[in-house]
Amino acid sequence: MAQATIRDVAREAEVSVASVSRALNGAENIRADTRARVVAAAEKLGYVPHAGARSLSMARAHAIGVVLPDLHGEFFSEIVRGMDKEASARGFHLLLSNMHADLNDAVHALRAMRGRVDGLVVMAPHLDAAELMRNMPQNVPAVLVNCRADQGTPALLVDNVGGADTMVRHLLGTGRRAIAHVTGPSGNLDAEERLAGFRLSMRRHAGVDDPLVLPGDFSEEAGAAATRALIAGGQRVDAIFAANDMMAIGCMLALREAGVSVPEQIAVAGFDDIPVARYLHLTTMRVPIAGIGALAVTRLTDQLSGRGNPAATELHAPELEVRATTTAHKKEGRTRT
Amino acid sequence: MAQATIRDVAREAEVSVASVSRALNGAENIRADTRARVVAAAEKLGYVPHAGARSLSMARAHAIGVVLPDLHGEFFSEIVRGMDKEASARGFHLLLSNMHADLNDAVHALRAMRGRVDGLVVMAPHLDAAELMRNMPQNVPAVLVNCRADQGTPALLVDNVGGADTMVRHLLGTGRRAIAHVTGPSGNLDAEERLAGFRLSMRRHAGVDDPLVLPGDFSEEAGAAATRALIAGGQRVDAIFAANDMMAIGCMLALREAGVSVPEQIAVAGFDDIPVARYLHLTTMRVPIAGIGALAVTRLTDQLSGRGNPAATELHAPELEVRATTTAHKKEGRTRT
DNA sequence: CCATACTATGTAACCGGTTACAGCGAAGGA
DNA sequence: TCCTTCGCTGTAACCGGTTACATAGTATGG
Numbered sequence A, B: 001m002a003q004a005t006i007r008d009v010a011r012e013a014e015v016s017v018a019s020v021s022r023a024l025n026g027a028e029n030i031r032a033d034t035r036a037r038v039v040a041a042a043e044k045l046g047y048v049p050h051a052g053a054r055s056l057s058m059a060r061a062h063a064i065g066v067v068l069p070d071l072h073g074e075f076f077s078e079i080v081r082g083m084d085k086e087a088s089a090r091g092f093h094l095l096l097s098n099m100h101a102d103l104n105d106a107v108h109a110l111r112a113m114r115g116r117v118d119g120l121v122v123m124a125p126h127l128d129a130a131e132l133m134r135n136m137p138q139n140v141p142a143v144l145v146n147c148r149a150d151q152g153t154p155a156l157l158v159d160n161v162g163g164a165d166t167m168v169r170h171l172l173g174t175g176r177r178a179i180a181h182v183t184g185p186s187g188n189l190d191a192e193e194r195l196a197g198f199r200l201s202m203r204r205h206a207g208v209d210d211p212l213v214l215p216g217d218f219s220e221e222a223g224a225a226a227t228r229a230l231i232a233g234g235q236r237v238d239a240i241f242a243a244n245d246m247m248a249i250g251c252m253l254a255l256r257e258a259g260v261s262v263p264e265q266i267a268v269a270g271f272d273d274i275p276v277a278r279y280l281h282l283t284t285m286r287v288p289i290a291g292i293g294a295l296a297v298t299r300l301t302d303q304l305s306g307r308g309n310p311a312a313t314e315l316h317a318p319e320l321e322v323r324a325t326t327t328a329h330k331k332e333g334r335t336r337t
Numbered sequence C: 001c002c003a004t005a006c007t008a009t010g011t012a013a014c015c016g017g018t019t020a021c022a023g024c025g026a027a028g029g030a
Numbered sequence D: 001t002c003c004t005t006c007g008c009t010g011t012a013a014c015c016g017g018t019t020a021c022a023t024a025g026t027a028t029g030g
Helices: A006-013 A017-024 A032-045 A051-058 A073-089 A103-112 A129-135 A160-173 A189-206 A220-232 A245-257 A275-279 A289-304 B006-013 B017-024 B032-045 B051-058 B073-089 B103-112 B129-135 B160-173 B189-206 B220-232 B245-257 B275-279 B289-304
Strands: A063-069 A093-099 A119-123 A142-145 A155-158 A179-182 A212-214 A239-242 A267-269 A284-286 A313-316 A319-321 B063-069 B093-099 B119-123 B142-145 B155-158 B179-182 B212-214 B239-242 B267-269 B284-286 B313-316 B319-321
Touching: A006 A017, A006 A032, A017 A032, A051 B051, A063 A073, A063 A103, A063 A289, A073 A093, A073 A289, A073 B073, A073 B093, A093 A103, A093 B073, A103 A129, A119 A289, A142 A289, A155 A289, A160 A179, A160 A189, A160 A239, A160 A267, A160 A284, A160 A319, A179 A189, A179 A220, A189 A212, A212 A220, A220 A239, A220 A245, A239 A245, A245 A267, A245 A275, A275 B275, A289 A313, B006 B017, B006 B032, B017 B032, B063 B073, B063 B103, B063 B289, B073 B093, B073 B289, B093 B103, B103 B129, B119 B289, B142 B289, B155 B289, B160 B179, B160 B189, B160 B239, B160 B267, B160 B284, B160 B319, B179 B189, B179 B220, B189 B212, B212 B220, B220 B239, B220 B245, B239 B245, B245 B267, B245 B275, B289 B313
Parallel strands: A063 A093, A063 A119, A119 A142, A142 A155, A155 A313, A179 A212, A179 A239, A239 A267, B063 B093, B063 B119, B119 B142, B142 B155, B155 B313, B179 B212, B179 B239, B239 B267
Antiparallel strands: A093 B093, A284 A319, B284 B319
């Protein structure tokens, strides 16, 4: 026996489908006893409204599509958690779709959402603006997170340049001068901005025009490899600033392997403040990931209900989190939670 | 101008809607030039099929609902990653919904999925079987993960009892006898099973009928608090087995605060093997979280297409991961990745 | 040359809701 | 008593697709 439909309920309660709809959706213009009969019939038949049908006729799905790049661990968890919290508070569901590096994938992911969601949150640090805009559905509101977006599209950005600058100044402030940067994958927006911020800051505050830059790809292994290469090359360095925490962790492992002490001989810093960073006492720039996710949903739902200034672009400054990997060794890192 | 519909495309291509549908869905019975005209028209109008309408008429949403309890960090990320990978490989989307401890929440979450998804993956270690089954939609296939389920419902379970037993035997094997257990929240299935396994194993292999059990709630702070209470109480213990890794981490922090050395004076072990555990050299039972997520989706989609043995219950044994917190201190933990 | 089979296409019903509009009975006013 | 108004209910169109069935056109065989 298939699930009961609204017509089954109508038959059972001996009313029309319109009355059933009205009764169950809390309309005013219905007699109390009719409503009671309908509710009883629905209960008896175990009726549950068909959300798909409803969203078709109401042109409102009460769902928002989330398109993310291939999900790097904790980052993913955090942003989805933030979105989910906000979305469920506002009565929305989250429809997930991750796209891989391939552009066709992205197109497919975006298209598959049409007619299923009321709006989109898109995060695509690896696509360029033109490609992205060409593939965005025209009539679906969207909020872009960390994307190379054209102006006029609602967007949330992390101030990577400013964050890198803050970190460089912190390192300089602890007396380090020979700072190496390990980059993220080429083509990645965050990676490029962090590198640019690093270069800018080194020129401006250290007077270094051509600082040491090692290629990486955001993975722990890349951080370790870059560090081993650095050591093998005999470069003299007193700090490594990795473009994200995972690589910074890789750096630390490689340094320990090589018997280099952190932070005495070489300081290490990362970017993101993933949960592991705290336990490893890693100095990093905290990106409020969950907060950004929540905000993206807030912005989107506001836009859907006509509130707020949709086109605004917001820049979120990460916050410096100083821990033991860049400070003089004083017994133990702080135990703040 | 609203999004183009299939009728707009039909008008543009001067054919019927049926032909448009056939042309775009790769049906055989359509002339090549007709198909070309349709494709051109669709392209010109920027037509994207309305997934909601399609799933209504086909009674197939190509989406699976995921209902999770309030998401504890890494666990969540891992299981969703596993599901997403498998789901997108099979052409399914994931519709997320987290329910909080409240039962009404759970009911609401389950109902809201009807008509939006083809099946459900439900994880609810805090609800009891009767409640759960009463609230499961009747005609929606579902796979339960770590639930108190009636038999006959497809389910995936972690062998918590066996895992706890393995850990106890490991600790006994390293010479520890006075082992305390820090439990998870009461009412939680995993917590109860792990406690039961601990008690069973202590009786059977250590001859201890009433081992020391400290209440916890799976949080880092609870682990620390339990440990402080233990120390303050002057209990003599040479190992702490926490019901999950977060609490084990809390234990380690509290022990360090108190100047107790790990593992020399007290060994510490956890359960789950969250990513952080490796970096902290925490001995733990590895639960293949992502694998279970992927498997849940596989089971569900198989069931949807009539393959596989739907009603089977599978038990997944976690694997002992020995690290430095339970082994004699020999300079440094292994650096395996 | 006509019956038959097969192919390409169109028409309209259907999926399961919502809702504009029409209709009907009762109450109120003249 | 009749007309208007109002409150409740039902009918049917609609959302945007898919698809069973009918039909027209063409090729095939006797």
